[in-house]
Amino acid sequence: MQRTGKRLLLGVLLVLPVAMYLGSLMISGAVNFRSLEDLENPLAEKPDTALYLRSDGQTWTLDSARGKIAVVSFFFTSCPTICPAMNFHLKEAHDRLYGYKDLIFISITVDPLTDVPVVLEAYKDNLGVAASNKWDFISGDRDAIFQLANSLWLHASQDSSAEGGYSHSQSAVILDWEGHLRSRITDDGNLLGAYDVSEPYLVDQLVEDVRVLVKEHRKVKMGQTK
Numbered sequence: 001m002q003r004t005g006k007r008l009l010l011g012v013l014l015v016l017p018v019a020m021y022l023g024s025l026m027i028s029g030a031v032n033f034r035s036l037e038d039l040e041n042p043l044a045e046k047p048d049t050a051l052y053l054r055s056d057g058q059t060w061t062l063d064s065a066r067g068k069i070a071v072v073s074f075f076f077t078s079c080p081t082i083c084p085a086m087n088f089h090l091k092e093a094h095d096r097l098y099g100y101k102d103l104i105f106i107s108i109t110v111d112p113l114t115d116v117p118v119v120l121e122a123y124k125d126n127l128g129v130a131a132s133n134k135w136d137f138i139s140g141d142r143d144a145i146f147q148l149a150n151s152l153w154l155h156a157s158q159d160s161s162a163e164g165g166y167s168h169s170q171s172a173v174i175l176d177w178e179g180h181l182r183s184r185i186t187d188d189g190n191l192l193g194a195y196d197v198s199e200p201y202l203v204d205q206l207v208e209d210v211r212v213l214v215k216e217h218r219k220v221k222m223g224q225t226k
Helices: 004-030 083-096 117-127 142-151 201-219
Strands: 053-055 069-075 103-109 133-141 156-158 166-168 171-175 181-183
Touching: 053 117, 069 083, 069 201, 083 103, 083 201, 103 142, 117 133, 133 142, 142 156, 156 171, 181 201
Parallel strands: 069 103, 103 133
Antiparallel strands: 053 133, 069 171, 156 166, 171 181
16 A cells, blocks of 8 residues: 555656646646737838827837737727726736736827826826836827727727717737737637727637737747747
8 A cells, every 4th residue: 555655646746747837838828739810010001100109208109019019909098988997907918918028018099189198107007007017008199099090900080979089999909029910710710800808708818819929929039930
């Protein structure tokens, strides 16, 4: 009995490190043989050269995100409807993905006349991410912002019939390190495109897909092909 018990203990000791390693890889998204669809650079034909302002007052362009994986969404601070839930769920995703180095969240206001940098900075503080260097809140020229949203398969416009005076998508998109839109294929074979971040299960899918893309990015940086 003692010999059998020792063998069982030895077996557990040998298997446990492997199981823990595989578990950690699964949590990080490394054991995932899916790849995201590459939808190419939506701004390739007409690059976005507009200058924007971050909440800290520094200038910003979409090119600032090159080399990083970016989760991009549109909102406005006085939004009385979908924005609070959107950014609550995006904060959850931000917190779950915070350990990844080459990742940034970008939230662009559709009401830049109101949401000047100091207002965005206060909003960032109230959201609980004032100290985060992984989440930029962006203002800029309103028409350029509307055009950018449409280029990224999203929507933003002034709308007098909408609560708050603006209409915009309640979804986020993923851009890879080259500025390409990336998306999963759904179980029914359709391209998801944008992730409705008002839906918790789609926030989970966003997190999963960012982890898949992180794995791919690591391979690219190590000199491997996609």
